[in-house]
Amino acid sequence: MTGGGAAGVSRRSVLAGMTGLAGLGVGAAAGVGIGRSDRREPEAALASQTVDFYGTHQAGIVTPPQAHANFVGLDLVDPRDPATLAGILRLWSQDGARLVQGVPGLADPEPELAPNPSRLTVTVGLGPGAFDAAPLRAKRPGWLGPLPSFAIDRLQDRWGQTDLIVHVGSDDPLTLAHATRILTAEVRTLVKTRWVQRGFRTARGTQPDSQTQRNLFGQIDGTVQPAADRYDELIWDDGADQPWLAGGTSMVVRRIAMHMDTWEALDRGGREFALGRRLGNGAPLTGTEEHDEPDFTATKNTFPVIPETSHIARAHRRADHEQFLRRSYNYDEPPEPPVDGMPADSSNIGLVFVTYQRDPVKQFVPVQQRLSDLDHLNEWTTPIGSAVYAMLPGAEPDRPLGYSLFH
Amino acid sequence: MTTIELRKSDHVAQRRTLRLPLVLIAAFAVLLGVAACGSNDDDSSGSRTDSSSQADALTVSDAWVKAVAEPGMTGAFGTVTNNSDKDVRIVSGSSDLAGSVELHEVVDGQMQQIEGGFTVPAKGTLTLAPGGNHIMLMGLTEPIGAGNDVAIVLTCADGSTIEFEGQARDFAGAQEDYAP
Numbered sequence: 240m241t242g243g244g245a246a247g248v249s250r251r252s253v254l255a256g257m258t259g260l261a262g263l264g265v266g267a268a269a270g271v272g273i274g275r276s277d278r279r280e281p282e283a284a285l286a287s288q289t290v291d292f293y294g295t296h297q298a299g300i301v302t303p304p305q306a307h308a309n310f311v312g313l314d315l316v317d318p319r320d321p322a323t324l325a326g327i328l329r330l331w332s333q334d335g336a337r338l339v340q341g342v343p344g345l346a347d348p349e350p351e352l353a354p355n356p357s358r359l360t361v362t363v364g365l366g367p368g369a370f371d372a373a374p375l376r377a378k379r380p381g382w383l384g385p386l387p388s389f390a391i392d393r394l395q396d397r398w399g400q401t402d403l404i405v406h407v408g409s410d411d412p413l414t415l416a417h418a419t420r421i422l423t424a425e426v427r428t429l430v431k432t433r434w435v436q437r438g439f440r441t442a443r444g445t446q447p448d449s450q451t452q453r454n455l456f457g458q459i460d461g462t463v464q465p466a467a468d469r470y471d472e473l474i475w476d477d478g479a480d481q482p483w484l485a486g487g488t489s490m491v492v493r494r495i496a497m498h499m500d501t502w503e504a505l506d507r508g509g510r511e512f513a514l515g516r517r518l519g520n521g522a523p524l525t526g527t528e529e530h531d532e533p534d535f536t537a538t539k540n541t542f543p544v545i546p547e548t549s550h551i552a553r554a555h556r557r558a559d560h561e562q563f564l565r566r567s568y569n570y571d572e573p574p575e576p577p578v579d580g581m582p583a584d585s586s587n588i589g590l591v592f593v594t595y596q597r598d599p600v601k602q603f604v605p606v607q608q609r610l611s612d613l614d615h616l617n618e619w620t621t622p623i624g625s626a627v628y629a630m631l632p633g634a635e636p637d638r639p640l641g642y643s644l645f646h
Numbered sequence: 647m648t649t650i651e652l653r654k655s656d657h658v659a660q661r662r663t664l665r666l667p668l669v670l671i672a673a674f675a676v677l678l679g680v681a682a683c684g685s686n687d688d689d690s691s692g693s694r695t696d697s698s699s700q701a702d703a704l705t706v707s708d709a710w711v712k713a714v715a716e717p718g719m720t721g722a723f724g725t726v727t728n729n730s731d732k733d734v735r736i737v738s739g740s741s742d743l744a745g746s747v748e749l750h751e752v753v754d755g756q757m758q759q760i761e762g763g764f765t766v767p768a769k770g771t772l773t774l775a776p777g778g779n780h781i782m783l784m785g786l787t788e789p790i791g792a793g794n795d796v797a798i799v800l801t802c803a804d805g806s807t808i809e810f811e812g813q814a815r816d817f818a819g820a821q822e823d824y825a826p
Binding site: 322323325326327329330333345346348424425426427428429 | 708710712713715723776791792793794813815816817818819
């Protein structure tokens, strides 16, 4: 992305004839082409697409989501030493900038795994523990702490808050694994990886970037998003509370188990009532297209067309500021033995639910509280992990990640 | 390591003095990818008759050091570029963190001091990498933790010097046997 803007796709990718930021439809057309005439060229174009590492904001936030993501939660071995944190952020800046260009890490033992960035992004955030060092205590954003306890939560420590998060995204899972390994290996004595939440979406090229993805309940998931011209107000921090954070944002990562066995027992009508949208195209039950504004006042035989208990009726913002960017990923892991407080399920499927907003307490929590109080979907979903991070402002070649925090 | 263009991502830092605090982590200074300096360009005599020094022709990029948990020895790596049209020979090195600095080659899996030092070919590069030519920091007085900056000075055949810094990182390789 050229300087200052949100992370987009570089000129290289535009020249390759693929989609730009929020591209419309071109990707789909290219996807058709892959199967018909030229098998190699479109794939090479996808592999060589890059997203700039540098900019006012970190890439990987308003960047159109890549097909695969690793969310890596790490704890500092010595959280009292701010120099260690600064050193980690410099190493990640140095290798992040290289890897996203398809250049091997500086000490990369496997350079052959680097040359297909496939829109690789590396995005770094700090949890509350990163501010435990005395010089940093006063720099912790006011909202950076555990979310309130919600009645629906069955949180497991193993998906809990960590000192750091590295979110690596790419359309190529091999590139993703390599980049994740390089970034974690080079600081292995300084941090301990507590969890890795691996997420996926539909493969690149199977649908336009602008098309909303589906979760594994089959729902179109993530329809409601802030308008791009309001990112500066709703997503990016303006430095009013913590000047060093200007250009950064907050990230909420919640792991939400989805109970497939009971969901699949519902008939299609029941599933649509629970959500408030049609499964086919995501249109609200009062509309015909995905992005039609839901009409929560519409009734049929005196009953609301969109049930008041439905997910979208509860999630719909009650105030203008209750908006945030949704950038979730599906997960599908090997089944595990039942956990207390959770229905047994033959699957281990769910959502790495990710949101970005300037202030999670003000923008996100009211919505989450409403959903916790009442949401028909809660019958088939359980939050099992929750963490909040201060996402650093973007880096520049001479200003590594965290520069404003330490200067 | 491959030589690659980093589109300004490597910050150029000019060092005019040879004495620096060696561990600059708290300074969180800059991303040091390239450093270049000559030893004599601050010379106040004003009578620079000959062309610039050998070190003036060199730049060091992509420098890094293997972090070590124990005092002892470790390796430093990077790419040295010679921008002049004459070969430049690097004959020795030093670092405040190390009792001595040696210039090594690896022959049949054994590393040894390279006789006569490294030659950086005219308009060419010298790659310093694990398993190949590298700089060895011997007699470390303390561990070098990942994230720390290490300053190293290289001396050319004409006595001119170039200083650069490499950031230490955890790295499993560079385990070559040492055959003194």
